[in-house]
Amino acid sequence: MAEYLSRGYLTTDELREMELLPPEDVVRRKRVAVIECVQEIPCNPCSVICKVGAILKEGLCKPPRVDWEKCVGCRMCVAICPGLAIFCIQIKDGKGYVTMPYEMLPKPSKGDKAVLLSRAGEELGEGKVVEVFRMVRGDPAYVITVEVPRPELVYEVRAVRIVKGG
């Protein structure tokens, strides 16, 4: 049995080994999607919504793979994924940016302080909300982009706790 099944999440090392994390040179060049979904689940919204055909899926149940050359970082897959397992990451001007789904309170707004959380729920420092969208018509959930202080954190930060008035 794979260890992540008892842990409940994948580590950065495991994801890297499965070649699910985009190499740093790509991330420094443009924003791309990271899909942290490895089980066979009957599901396909990500590959259907991708306009550039960058998300490959062999049949309904096989886990998706991202073609980072094709990916344009439009973030639609982040908004549509029912498993909230898709993120977009980018490194620009020495700072990291992580785009993620956000379905919690308080409602996010640009400029909010964000406590950065790892896949294990550990605090990784403090960031800032720089973008807030509602991408799917009629859906109340948000997609937010968070600026993280150190570039390498784009591979680690997967959730935030928003602090109002920060």
Next chain:
Amino acid sequence: MADLRIREHPILEFERGKEVTIYFEGKPVKAYENETIAAALYASGVKVFSRSFKYRRARGFFCAIGRCSACMMEVDGVPNVRTCMVQVRDGMKVRRQKGWPSTELDLLAPVLSRMDLSPSAYLKRMARPSALRRVYLKLMRKFTGIGSAKAVGGGAKRPEVYDVEVAVVGGGPAGLMAAIEAGQLCRSVLLIDDKHKLGGQLIKQTHKFFGNVSYCAGRRGFKLAEEMTEKISKMSSVKVLTSTSAFAYYPGEGFLAAVRDGSRIVKIRAKKYVVSTGAYERTLVFENNDLPGVYGAGGVQTLMNVYGIKPGEAGLMVGSGNVGLIVSYQLLQAGVDVKAIVEVLPRVGGYLVHAAKVRRLGVPILTRHTIVKALGKTHVEGAVIAKVDENFNPIPGTERRIDCDFICISVGLTPTYDLIQHFKPKMVMVPELGGFVPIRDIYGRVRRDVYIAGDCSGIEEAATAMLEGAIAGIHASLMLGYGGEEEKRRIEEYMKELEEERGSPFSERIKAGLKKVLVEDIEKLEEGGELG
């Protein structure tokens, strides 16, 4: 007074109706139209709803969907009303039926708890001499607290009678699809549901569904329920009866009997029946598992997502299947703390992506752990959990206390087989499908004129339930002489989709279970007298 109502939610907006006042044991309690009595009472801090028959142990609600009967009270003089099924009305008088001097504080409970009463103690001791049986009966009724029938009456009303082509029992995902499909082809379809609103358990599903986009993936369950309900309301061929519970089918007379709004008998004669009555939640054996505050995860989901009421401030989740993981996430969304998820197996039961969602928000998942007991006198004040060995037995010395004010049990569902049995199908025990289920053909026919669809035919997903319902609805219409090649093609399509949905390793168990119940020719079995 405490108010557990959720005022702000990231996904939901609660449509609370007009504010009304109900009288609970003489005291006014604020409530909102659209709320059930149980929901309104819970929101105002009432946790003990009744007492158990024998030991008079405190009981709270468990399922919140009319299955467990732990929430029965006297409402406007009518005893044994399931308060989770009835909506509040201004001026309504509600009182609990059990306990002395009160349900909250029952002085007999501590005395009884020290007595060793065998399972049939009352029956054995109070059966003789027969001359005294009437007196005993009265005493027993009072003692067990099953209410006083004196206020009920008013004469019998004539039953409502419906003669239809297709009758669908249960308006969840399967039943809704069956009614929509049959309604497009047939002239008269009747859909009945025991809740006051259609949608079944979809109405509390705030998460986005997995599955195929061309179908329902990426959508939230409660939105799907709204859309399907809307669609049905526009179909002149479909008549809907809500707050209507089917309780029997009489094969000799050939009609289905139901009770509407708790008082009116409804007789339904149909050429074809689709039974889609869903499932109920299982519980788990541990010390104090009946303590108010030990709830079904689905019950909590109903309370929280349908009525906007928090179950408490901090909870413990038992079971890490998809329901356990999803409800944990939804608790966080409602602003409720989840102390931990315990899982007896060495691995997470549900999808890894669901587990990852709660893990990154700081909720620990403790595999190889179980709950040992619930702590508290009249309601949960904590829990004791422990590690388990390879035989799933708690390891002494590993116990630890979790501070929480409620416990969610999420250990799976069992198909409701009560009604389908009246149609005399051949029932078999299939653990892979969750319990007793009838044998059926690929269209879901358990007899020539009776179909089963959704969770009551085997525990699966909403998406597969919808497909099964659609297939049953179209096939029933075809058998009645409606539709043609196009409809046959659509059945094929739905079947292909069903096969694809079941293509993941998570469906292996389901597929193994289905193998045990699928038969080629149900009509031949029926003619040969091989069914029940």
